[in-house]
Amino acid sequence: MEPFNIDKAVQARGPFSPVDLAYVDDFVLRCSLVKGEFHWHRHTDQDELFLCHSGSLCVETREEKIVLSPGEGTVVPKGVEHRTSSAEGAVALVFERRETKSKGD
Numbered sequence: 001m002e003p004f005n006i007d008k009a010v011q012a013r014g015p016f017s018p019v020d021l022a023y024v025d026d027f028v029l030r031c032s033l034v035k036g037e038f039h040w041h042r043h044t045d046q047d048e049l050f051l052c053h054s055g056s057l058c059v060e061t062r063e064e065k066i067v068l069s070p071g072e073g074t075v076v077p078k079g080v081e082h083r084t085s086s087a088e089g090a091v092a093l094v095f096e097r098r099e100t101k102s103k104g105d
Helices: 006-010
Strands: 019-024 027-037 048-054 057-061 064-070 074-078 082-097
Touching: 006 019, 006 027, 006 082, 048 057, 048 064, 057 074, 064 074
Parallel strands: none
Antiparallel strands: 019 027, 027 082, 048 074, 048 082, 057 064, 057 082
């Protein structure tokens, strides 16, 4: 067992550069600094769970926009085009399959 620190992990990288924090079976918990807008993308065969750790995190699809506060989360179903954004900066935790590519398929 190895402990991890979300804030330290995120400080080591720039925006939209995910850090793998922990592996759980075939899944990974990643954290990423979200500042500005990420590009529109989709994951054909994988759902993605987003949790807001700090700041205000926007998770947007072509149909809706959800703004998450710390402690809140949402799931983007597989195949749904989406992007994340934050004007002031947010730290997102993402739980997904290990093989999921952050930039989309």
